[in-house]
Amino acid sequence: MLKLFRFLSAFWPLVACVLLFTFLQTLSELYLPTLMADIVDIGVVGMDIPYIWKIGGFMLLVAAGGTAFSVLASLLSAKVAAGFGRDVRARVFRHVENFSLHEFDRLGTASLINRTTNDITQVQQVLNMMLRMMVMAPLMCIGGIIMAVSQDASLSWVLVAVIPVLAAAIAIIASKGIPYFKVMQVKLDKLNLVLREGLTGIRVIRSFNRTTHEERRFDDANRDLTDTAIKVNKIMAAMMPVMMLIMNLAIVAIVWFGGLRIDAGNMQVGSLMAFIQYAMQIMFSLIMLSFMMVMIPRAQASAVRINEVLAMEPDLHEAGSAREGSTAEPAAASKGTVVFDRVAFSYPGAEKPALEDISFEARPGEVTAIIGGTGSGKSTLLSLLPRFYDVQAGSVRVGGVDVRELPQEELRSRIGLVPQRAVLFTGTVADNIRYGKEDATDEEIRHAAEIAQAADFVAEMEGGYEARIAQGGGNVSGGQKQRLSIARALVRRPQIYLFDDSFSALDFKTDARLRAALRPETTEATVIIVAQRVSTVMEADRILVLEEGRLAGIGTHEELLAGNPVYQEIVASQLTKEEIA
Template sequence: MLWKLLVRYLQPQRRLLIAVVVFQLAQSIASLYLPTLNADIIDLGVATGDTGYILRVGSLMLLITLLQIGCAVTAVYFGAKAAMGMGRDLRGAIFTRVGGFSEQEVTRFGPASLITRSTNDVQQVQQLVLMSATLMVAAPMLSIGGVVMAVRQDAQLSWLIAVSVPALLLGVGVIISRMVPLFRLMQLRIDAVNRVLREQLAGIRVVRAFVREDLETERFAGANADVTDTALRAGRLMALAFPVVMLVLNVSSVAVIWFGSFRIEDGSMQVGTLVAFLSYLLQILMSVMMATFMAVMIPRAAVSADRIGEVLETESSVRPPVNPVVFTADTSHGTARGELEMRDVGFAYPGAERPVLSGISFTAAAGKTTAVIGSTGSGKTTLVNLMPRLFDATSGSVMIGGVDVRELHPDLLWGHIGLVPQRPYLFSGTVRSNLLYGKPDATEEELWHALATAQAEDFVREMEGGLDAPVSQGGTNVSGGQRQRLAIARALVKRPELYIFDDSFSSLDTATDARLRQALHRDTAGATLVIIAQRVSSIMDADQILVLDGGRIVGRGTHSELLESSETYREIVSSQLAAEEAA
């Protein structure tokens, strides 16, 4: 997967990579030429006392060194630019893919893991590209060129290269093979740290309310200790690699000097040649060392690439149609665009023994309010998720405007729906930026009208800045009721044909709830309203009430009709009335 990922996302950076290769080749040639010039200075300048020769060749060496430095810096610059560009494109690809996931895929991966994959894992692959451009490209040039130049200096000592290089590869290779599983384990444990931290930050109120700070501290300490332990085990192996490399380098250097001294003594080799051969041997071994250290990075980057590839290759279970249908008189067959119909709909989660919903059939007509009520676990939230196609029904059909939602392009479908989720979410920014989320070109008058309908105008006017008042991430700087009303206003600004309120009035007091429902009835005339509720008082005026129990509709009708015909509804009503009377 690593190679596939690199080929695909480095393709746009190919010009930069070509520049890296050219400049690394130039600096490698310069590096390989310097020991030969040094040998000439020793043999033809120092040995003969020719100061002029020493100055001339020394000046040439200085110029070549400056050229080498310039080429190396330029190569690193282009390499860094290519690596950063690839990282940007890769993060963008992950974000785009995750943005197309249904709830099912997001739940399978988990938010913490998706965040790690788009940050830490991308960084590992990006770092590999950067270090490859800095070290790996030059390593084969220096090692192959070093062998050629060393043999030119003295072929009889070349057997030392044949011994030293395999010894270095063997020693470092054994260490690397033990590091691969540790790197894989480390990424999993980083996921665990992110998951624990995310849970604690999101649930900080619950943690404090139940005085569980000590327990959560222990949980984080455990996850943190696991990461540290894995990192230390990998670090110890990495620390062992350096002494192994230095041992091979030092033994090889001693061997060259030892055997070279005998050749100098019998006159078959000059001192400058020995120094040059030693320099080339060290260049070769250093190149092999750089390549092996890069090999240490490859397993970790490969693990990260596998995790990234898993996300990029995962297809959403909710796929856009090949030939999407648009709303026309022919496709709608006279049905209003906002009309919602479910025909014998069923849904089961993958691997589940029993379906969550089965045999769901009803029509929510335009201009009417359809309410859904039921006990916890009756399938209300799953039913809501099927309407905007966050999930696909496993059986039956969900129709909007007379068209199966699976035949509509998601953008067109979602453009006709205004969803207020059970847990309203506000984005960091301002009140204005949140309200404009569904309709960027809405006027200020439209924003205030939506706020007035949602019973949010008064508190927004009291906020410092009004529409430009700051909103923190998740809307944590406003109360739960205010957050719900702002989310309702956001949906109203959009002016869709179908409104879905998923228990969106639960944080409102009874008086505000009543005023809001009255305003909604006036402001959304002609649109289809679907209200999911726990509180009977929120749905008593609905034109149609569906009673869910065990994933099936066990009652339907108006409030008065259900009081006579549905025992389940009567139980819900009586339990809430008893609670209100007791209060």
């Protein structure tokens, strides 16, 4: 957890003020029992009414000062903790944005969300407590012992006997409960995962009548977390009764032996009252420390998970001096040229490469199509171009420059990607199209929608381009989501268009119209299309046929149909003999 405290560097003046105000508050609370003892021993016993008023008034001032210091310390510690939480969340979010898909696969989306929200909140809450209790509790314990001894040293042996017993009881109970806190965070991850899958996959769940199954999954994960929480809370719940029992026994002993000393004339009543209050302060300070012992281990488990994210180095690194060599600015005509040169790529832990020995060139003004069976590596190949993954052998070049030599922002600014799974964001239709180009005009948005064959259904929506899109595009169909995603890429006017099976939800008529409208819009850009349909790729200038991660053929539709068995098999499975002819 100490590693995370580096984010407090901007708050050191406020932290210093919190520590100062907490110190002054503790001093005022330690001083009050001594003043009360003076009132009883001098004012009450001596019937000195002016003295009682004088010291009583001073006690009110000290108490008011302590209250003011307490309020200020609480306010400032809350500001520090909230600012700390804000900064850590921002840092984690920015760091996660730089992750490659490998890191997302390794940690999991549900876990990343939990670490960014729940885990940081746990650390934030403990920090708020630590800023005050970690100063107040030791200071009150040590100060209380000193002040109690100053009232009556002989009676202090009761504290000497009780404090180790109380500390041992706290340590034993805490040691039993602490290991469960890390387990709880892991089980909370599991619960979030099940919940997320249940909400995002609700259509599939209902269509297969698996609602009861998902309810059981959630109940199992929820019960598992609940059982662990109950177990740890049962253990920790024993702490307060045990401490109160020990503390009350200590007070009984102090009153008993203190009464004997008063009877013998060795102690005054006011001093005994003050001693009892100091004993209470000492033991309450230990109770505060016990609360910290409960909270800190859970926050420590959360801090470890946060640090695990921050310490994870992304597989992808920005261009640096290590690869600087061919950094000359390419000619304008060749900026969109894409070259795959003997590319190989494997997923972590995979038995065989997802791609192996892939070489081809895609030029501006041409359409390059990629086709192949399921799992042949089509989408993986496309993911290498915007550097969602880095190649493990060979190179991918854009405009003659290796993509690893280009800053990621510059590389991706040249690309308009329409992913296999269309993703829309909450907002309006116009907002979603403008996501591709922040300063796009209304005319550019409308033009992109017309090319993407989205203008007709947008016009029918209430509000037109200002119609609201639900989370995840839940209020539009799959085909409409694909067309809006295509419009988002078109408004960007990039040098390279990547269509990853982006026409699969369109009917053949809309598909044909869309491809015909795209041609004149992309005459100066490189277009790479991944598709399952032969009808989508057959007019391409170049078709790549993939089979099990290897390039099984490259050529036009006619060339491949004449001499490529893999392509022939794909065509025969989709077209009739008359259509092929």
